[in-house]
Amino acid sequence: MIDFFLLFFLVISAIFAVTTRDILSSVIVLGSYSLVMAVLWTRFNSVDVAFTEAAVGAGITTFLLIAALSRTLRIEEEPEIRESVFPLFQRLKNLLPLFVVLATGAVLVYSTLDMPSFGDPKAPANLHVAPYYIEKSVPETGVVNFVTAILASYRGYDTLGEVTVIFTAGICVILLIRRRKR
Amino acid sequence: MMIELIQGKYVYWFYITLMMIGFYAMIAKGNLIKKIIGLNIFQTAVFLFYISIAVSEGSTAPIMLAESYGSLDAGTVTYTNPLPHVLILTAIVVGVSVTAVALALVIRIYKTYGTIDEDRIARLEQESP
């Protein structure tokens, strides 16, 4: 039941974050969204991810967004009214995103019908590869935190990729906005 | 029947809802930072999906309990499937990286155009390409 309320809160905050015109407050709300998400995930037994989400989603992302806001505009600009040549076409164009979103949503909902129900221990995802890690990771890697074991050893290469990604992001930002040395 | 359908699926439906909210913001909002906020919601929703794959009733967090350290096997306790957690750890990092780059671009755009509203930028582009 708690999960339900948490999820509900998530939806509310998401909607607020998207709709409010004051971007700063929507950033703050986004931060709380991430925190609640983290709480939810602890309830889903994924402590590491929760930890990370709290640190990144609520922490770093918020920092970055605020930093960016401080250099741009805090208040969302009013959409300017441009009379278009084909008003009807324009209206359709405005509706297009909604259609796209609803279509995607419909497909996803459709797919849930065949999904193993939530929290089912017998779900294939929990049966095929995962058990191996739980049995073997300690004897094979000597690491008792399975997540770390997989992260660093079994799928260590993904982690290398992950670090490369954030490194790339770092250089990209430097390339994009580092002030030129004269 | 209906009940257990809902019980079994409601988390998925929530993640879909969240994802759609973010998605909409990404493609419909005119403000570039709003798009990025949408992007974060969008991605987090997908992470939620992954995490909810891993959940299984009556399991504990995927860290071997102290009592079973000695005997090098999992013992009787069932642990939550750790693999999706790993994937999402990676995905979160990717998410923040993308956000960072996007924000850097937005800062540049604001410096160049003095606005972060799509339509205004488009107009400025038309006026002086």
Added chain:
Amino acid sequence: MKELIIIRVVARLMIPFIQLFALYVIAHGELGPGGGFQGGVILGASFILHVLAFGLEESRRRLSEKVTDLLNPAGLLLFAGIGLICLIGGGMYLEYDRLPVTANPILASQLGIYGIEIGVGITVAAIMVTLFFEMAHRHDD
């Protein structure tokens, strides 16, 4: 001006603890929740706090651009390098058991994992700081 002083005092008190905690998180990754990434983020956050309290110039004096620029790739280099060393040990890439440091594969693998966690920590922390510095800095050119 007063509250700024308060903030600075508090910050000066807190930052060492935060950083200590960060290191703990990095090291503790094998036993409990946490690991290089989370630790790195917290470490980065501690510097960000420093910036918030003392301002960019001051923190830049503490942690110059050159240093972060060197640390950015350093961690990744450590990570990828450990992988290569495994090749020398006759293993596959990132096969820590073959690290030519000890005969005991478990120990080797644990060492390897520590190594890469540290690598991850360094790069993540450095990048986080870089990102924040670059974003927060007013570019008046």
Added chain:
Amino acid sequence: MMETLHSPLPLYAVTVSLLAALLIGFSGRKPNLREFWTVSAAVVKFLLILGMLLPVLQGKVIEYSLFSVVPGLEIRFKVDALGIFFGVTASFLWIITSFYSIGYVRALKEHAQTRYFICFAVALSATMGVAFSANMFTTFIFYEIITFCTFPLVAHKQTAEAFSGARRYLTYLLGTSIAFQLAALFLVYFTAGSLDFAAQGILAGTGSKTLLTVIFVLFIAGITKAAMMPFHSWLPAAMVAPTPVSALLHAVAVVKTGVFVVVRVVLHIFGVDLLAELGLGTALAYFASFTIIAASIIALRQDNLKALLAYSTVGQLSYIILGAALLTPAAIMGSVMHIVLHAAGKITLFFTAGAIYVAAHKTKVSELGGIGRKMPFTMIAFSVGALSMIGVPPLGGFISKWYLTLGAREAGQMPIVAVIVVSTILNACYFLPIIHAAFFKEPSPPGGHGEGHSHKAWPWEKTRYDEAPILMVCALCLTALVTLILFFAPSVFFDLAKMIAEG
């Protein structure tokens, strides 16, 4: 089955003028050296081809396989009777033309002469490529090369008019060849699994009747160089080119390539029997005869000399197609003979047109009154060519028309016979007036040069000639002579044609 020799001779025959093109490009600074390359290449090429002529006459076939692009698409050369026939014609006339063009471009001080000669050389090697190619793929490649490298020649003047003409030229030739001919290639390869030319064709008994018909139509529509109506209008448009270009390319190389490929397709892709069975031959024959009549009628109404010649070319080309389409040995002989005979005659006519332009700067038929007095040699040559076109013995043109008529009768196509007769009359109608005007009319007052229009002078009366440069005059007299000789001694071509007709 006739025996095959393997020898790189065809390759050399093709590449010699490519080589020349390079040398010409390098010696662009020194005109004499440059022209030397052109001429020597022409001569060497001709000799090489003569070298291949003998074995072919003994019923051998020379093959040379260069390489295969991918399995099934091979660049291969094969010299058979038809190929050598075309090869000899084109290469011989190139020799004459090179002299002629040298005279022409120097007399008019044309710009970009080096580019002009390079393109000329490349066009010739591509023509040889078409003549000697052993499969449709090779043919297609060289066909396209001709199109591309003649574009600069047509656009040579680089005036707006020249460009629009050239662009139409390119649009028609490239457009149709990609849109239709390439499609035909796809279909042929898909149905027959090969593109090689074979004595009895390769499509017999492969695809359905409709499919084969479609392929045939695509081919005919795709080989626009044959200037069949309604795809003829590029040819008059291409008359913006300098006259030697029109002469060689639009009397010999380009257009003859067109009809040559048509004949190839008819004989060696489809094969006489298959076409007869499909009844497509007759259809094509009537199509061609429509072109013949229509073109001649249009020609009647032309005042620009080159345009007139262009339309007469359109008509004459369709004779060749007509002959091939009738599918009877005699008709095929006629059509093949017409390749060389029309070439000789028409090139003479173009040469004279060029000569008139160079010497008297006249392009209109109506201005040619009395020109025969100033340029007797030119105009005599002109008359020879014209009469040969009409088909008056003792001139080459007669032979081919004779065989065509025979063929038509063999095929029991009386209407076709009628067509030939009518078109002959029409030809006469648009050529004879010019000849008459040239010799027996007063020069038109404004255009006339000085004396001669005071009292009625007879052609044998002494007047000052002002002919074109000697090189040109020699060239055109030579070709005129050729048309004459071909009537009395057609033996070589005759034998070849017989071989082709009997397959």
Added chain:
Amino acid sequence: MSEHLPILVVLIPLFCALLIFLAGVFQKRAAWAIASLATFLAFAASVKLLALATAGGRISYRLGGWEPPWGIEYVVDYLSGYVLTIISFIAFMIAVFSRDYVKKQVGLDREVNFYAIYLLLITGLLGMIVTGDIFNLYVFLEIASLAGYALVAVGKKKGAIVASYNYLILGTIGAVFVLLGIGHLYMVTGTLNMADLRGLLPGLYHSKVVLTAFAFFVIGFGLKFALFPLHTWLLSAHSLAPSAVSSILAAAVLKVNVYALIRVMFTVYTPEFIYNVVPLAEIFFIIAPVAILAGSIMAIAQTNIKRMLAYSSIGQIGYITLGLALANETALTGSLIHILNHALMKGGLFLIAGCIIYQTDIYDISRLKGMGRKMPVTMAAFTICGLSMIGVPLTVGFISKWYLALGVLEAGRWYFIPLILVSSLLTAVYFWRVIEWAYFHKAASEEALPGRKIAEAPVLMLIPIGIIALFCLIFGTAAFIPEEFARRAAEFLLGGI
């Protein structure tokens, strides 16, 4: 050492990127040299790998020494070997080209980071090609994407940043869709290894989850390689980025994403699934022709040379998808060859545009009059690549059209033949226009060419162009070389593993 090649081919660029960045802190000259060296080594390694794969079949490399379903696996087979070679070759060419170009068009102060990111982009692309693990594919996809966004943004024109931003948003949507697809597959199979998935999926082909996953893969990768209705980002991104970047984006990034889709279609799912279970072919039969025609027609309408090239890319992608949809070996071979020759031609053409812009700042094709004399080598290369685009025989462009056409006939869908031919004609229109202007028109008065005398670009820019143009001809005449590899790959894809 050669058993470690699969991983080394990815690590070389990675380490060199780090090296460049480290070295860059102190001295900046080395960057270009390191980048070229790295890409060259990667190319050499790929060639060796291709040879090994051709000789010995599928090469598998177990990262961390863990067995496939549990650890990550690298796979080099006919397909990945083939694509690997193409991409690393183009990357090498462009790296060489960049030396002078980047100095002028990007700026010295950004040179170091430019090359570092360039190498990271290559790392990502090569990683995507060789990986046999579907989540690993996603990770490297993101590396490549991030690098790509940043590279677009360094364009001189101010619109470049906006283009990059839109590219980022749509690209991320694509990537997240792929992530969703992976999640769905994992949910019902519990594995991430491609080969393992292939084994587990057939039972589930009619599960809604698997179908949805496939849809998301197609849309996700489609967004990344500008599948027709999803192509909007491509135009500005490719036309406003620096030409060297446009070149790598068009030649490598698009291709690798196409490859990723092919990989998923044929080796995670099976031909049986994509042709019989889902209506993918039917959809592509509608999309591809529209893309081909729209791309060519819009290209004709352009006056900016880079926009013209960008539009033509959309059409060319259409060809590739058409080949995928036809479901027979010949057509698939055509598609794969087209991947090669579009990489060559479009890569080359963008570099050529780069040369012209570098020397003259001319974007407007109507101002290229008389350029044939001023920049003979450049325009010669342009002509060759252009003819190859049109599909003139003896250029590599003809070969792929040939196979596509035969494939079309084999599939009994003759009505695509006119499509292919018409689009060739349209292509001819917009390339011939430029060629004619460049060669047969007198240069417009000097106002068209402000101030200085126009000459050839620096030799280091000409060499790559020359080589690429040369390859357009070599692979057009000795086409049996690419045809051999492409056909093997096609057989392997349709025949399964």
